[in-house]
Amino acid sequence: MSETVLLPAVRQLEMLRAREISVAELAEAHIQQIERLNPQLNAFADFDAERVRTQARVMDKMPVDARGALHGLPVTVKASIATAGYKCEIGSLNHQGEIPREDAVVVERLRAAGALILGTTNCPEFLMAYETDNLLHGRTRNAWDLERTPGGSSGGESAAIAAGMSAAGLGSDSGGSVRVPAHFTGICSLKPTPGRIPGRGHLPPCVGPFSTLGAIGPMARTMADVELMFRTLSGQDDADPASPRVALCEWSAAELRTNRIGFFEDDGLTPVTAETRTAVRAAAAVLRDAGFCVEPFRPQTLEQLRKLWWTLFVQCGAMFFEPEVRGGRENLSPIFREFLAIANKSGLLTATELLNAWAEMDLLRVKTLDEMREFPVLLCPVASVPAWRHGEREWTIDGQTVKYLDAVRYTQWFNTLGAPAAVVPVGHSPEGLPIGVQVAARPFEDEVVLGVAGIVNRAFGFVAPTMAAGS
Template sequence: MSDLVTKPAVELLSLLGSRKISPLELAEEHIRQIEMLNPQLNALIDFNPDRVRAQAAALSQSSTPKGPLHGLPITVKASIAVAGHRSETGSLINKGCTPTEDAVIVARARQAGAIILGTTNCPEFLMAYETDNLLYGPTSNPWDLTRTAGGSSGGESAAIAAGFSAAGFGSDSGGSVRTPAHFTGICALKPTPGRIPARGHLPPCVGPFSLIGTIGPMARTVADVALLFQTLSGRDDADPTGAPVALRQYTIEELKSIHIGFLEDDGHTPVTPETRQAIRETVRSLRKQGFHVEPFHPRALEQARQLWWKFFVRAGAMFFDPVIAGREADLSPTFRGFLDIAHQDPPLTGEELLFAWAESDVIRAKLLEEMRRFPVLITPVCSVPAFRHGERSWIIDGQRVEYLDAMRYTQWFNLLGSPAAVVPAGWSTEGLPIGVQIAGRPYEDELVLGIAATIERDFGYIAPPIAVNA
């Protein structure tokens, strides 16, 4: 039964629903996988098998109606509050932080019947595309232990790819569910802010992070991601970004009526040949299925990236400076690297922040206007596949590409506040997965997921050898 742990969540739920397997039996399979592989991957940082078994037993004994996620084992990034679990955001400054209340999304998952396996590793204060910290160390990629699983939801992506959990939740302010999904060969969605409540995220998604930051579902298939989105999304009355947006379903005919744009690179930062090939194969697949796909490069993307930089990097450092004052010796090298980059510029003045805030609305309006013709845009996720632990630059097409520049392809859509999904669609010469990004306009999350699902038909998740040979 060991192959159960790499099956899609929707298949596991079908097996549970038909009583071909019990919640406890499924939990035991995942416990075994975690105990076998977590010492190598370091994905889960708070895991207690007896606590998992107790949840499964309670589900089996309950007389209440079964929820849509009844018995499904999931994990949660350690920046999302899970009552009784360590949620330290990878920092010694937060060592031992154990929330007493669940985040809204965790409470909804429990109510739907999910079993919480534990919390997953992340970089300090989430400000990195590599998961490493002084509390727990680095998380490795199940495809190659010498490489990162990404960040900041790297522990979550490694856990799902390796069969530790059927699905889970990360968070994303600049690609933090999408880049790890790309690096480990799984699927993810950065939703429109507010469609999945962010209350209970640590640190809070406030100020500019209420626009650029979201909690997003991660899983092995688009159907699984869509299931989590459909089951757990919905307005939270205490969330100022929330909107009463009804769920929508698209027929294949409606999807094919949408004009899709694509770009292989943005003209500023090159991508590896295999990354370019993954975009081309995706376009070929969509055209073969009857979709209308054309090259399209929105002119305002670079302006959006520059504004994202002001909010995420410069304003982000300003948020953390008072938190870390006097505790600099406790900071990880990864977070110090972020601060070194952020402090190359002076702190934002009130005037700069005011004008950046106003300009962001202007640039968002330009992008939305440009996307009238192509409501869906396919792009790379990142310039490179999963990189080796500690790497910070690469030579691509004879050009040196620095760390944060390589990640720019996700950052645009945080500034836009729009949904963006990732699905596996290719391979590097080293045998590493490569994902493609499917982005849309705000509140059109279901459209993005619909196109992602059609792409997945010719590509999709493959279990890494470490997961099936455990």
Template structure:
């Protein structure tokens, strides 16, 4: 059973279609893995065994004509994405026991494709942290090391997938929230161009600056699985003004290799660990072996992009939440209070400052895209460090102290740019923790980022944490 749940989503679907296993068989295997590991990992916000079994039995009785491309695949959904009938509380006591009546668009597409929804997964309160913990469900742990976090804000999702408790799932990302957890737990993920996978139904809505920063993205153990999820779930939502009317494109191998890849090991300001540098170099070497042109290149705009991200995510994020949390500070999780403390260290934004920042974002995006004409694909780190211990906030690298938000600045650039970015596991730290690399492309060229990342994944690939394999 353990071997089955650690197979790729693509392989699980092949076995279902060949009738080597039934949906009930596959569901029971995942139930066993969840019952064995979730009490230690605490990845789920809502999971009910009989609900899963009822779904599975119904799916096994469906006619072949009624079976979609994900028929019977056990998946999970981050508890900030509306899933009818499941708790979607955004990790907050303010939303305790809230169950949406309607699915987010992407969840409706999951169901239409035949996916079996196991449950919803834990996240930090209001999604504003790179560590998953809250007063409602508690701390989620990393299956590679129980003292460490699986990241945030899609930390429950990454822990569930890495540990074989879910075949694939959905997270969301406004500052690295599907990419940092993938890096921390050794899986793959995509932050798509906003709107390529519809965001309508995310809690809270991705509006204002978050319509550029934020996106719902697939997470899985292999790039082939992430590609499958993207192909199945992408497509315009005509009620979403951020959702473009683009059809899926399948770039050929020659087309992918015609694009020059620029790689860099750091941004020149914040150091990364030696193993992180090694992972980027190893990914670059693997791509060269496959015929890609990979050359050193670093956009000149990275620090400006990061500063604007901080303006919108931290300062505007705090402004958006202020009406909801006013007078309720005693009910807030320490991790969300930490976020508010970071925001309060900056003066409140004036209307003029916000207007200027919004205009600067468009100008800066244009400048970055001009620089990316020569290198339309970028290869770089995901973070300065691998998964950190719960509550850890400072690290010493090459004699320099690296602070909390600076350690994950590498993901923030691409949120401000509104560009697709993929994470693939490549290396290991001295402690044996996973280290991923990040591959980004120009906006709306998600298929390019996915195709290049698949070549990297083929050279390295997923390894299961020991606890996921053990009996």
């Protein structure tokens, strides 16, 4: 059944609706894939095969007119998104064994649409790393190379989906955390405009600057699957002040092509590998062939956006967690201690510095959006490098040393901007590792991102890691 679990989610749903396969049979295929591969990949924080089988049997007995858009689809949820009855420990010994009593709003919607929740997936402690490791559940590995990370902080999700252990899932992103893992594992993802998929119920809450930086986003093997998840789960949460009333949009192919696309291969400061440049050029060529105007363009505000992200995510983030870790520092994972050490080098923010940064974010967003009037869609790299080895922290590219947080700066701009951005796999490195490209647009233009990224995805498609396709 390994071929079935690697099919797109939309195809699995077609099979369920046509009675080509039952929910129980599809669930069993995923259970077998999990039992075969998870001992090596360690993607799950909570998985119980009998619980999944019980849910599947109940779903098979439901009348057809009571079935939702995702009925029977086996999905996973990052262990930082409240899922009632499942461990959601945020990768921390300080939260060991915590099981929410209520679902996050997006998980409520997932269940209402009929999705079959397989379990929750591993993440770095408190989500503050670009690889997935912690003292609670250990290290998650990449199906393309077990010596490499599937990324973070939604690394358990990306590992599970790439390996066919889950058809689709939910991650979260305040600095690239659904996009870097998608790039590292060869899948697709969307960081939506904050609030379009409600964030209430995320752990920790997306409040203060993180209401702009952060968003819950869908992850899957194709953009068609990501779009299905977005359209099914989006919509205002009227109890969340950061969730706007924005109707779903439909763009015809002709309307979509009115969006001029600006592309750039690097940001002028941090180099990328030659294969990354090739991937961006290949995606640009596909979009030109599809009738888009695609021209070189790079906003002038990128470095300002990145510096502001550092202030709000790294420095402010560390301050947010100070009460959380006080008195429990001996339980902290090395990867979270590393984050705190990085933040401490930058120093604590004064109240004036934080207030100025918060105000500057709005001013800088205005300036960037004004620049993007001519090119409302951007095409660029996701990171300087493909998936790195566990614990690796610097690389040499074109004779220049590229350090850990600089390598992934390409995602951070769009968190500061509060803009939607998707990742699709396009190329491969000399080692055979996936390389994705990033498509971004102005806030609330999520459907434009989905449409443009979908065109790129259809041209290149999903390639399964060898271990996922084995029997």
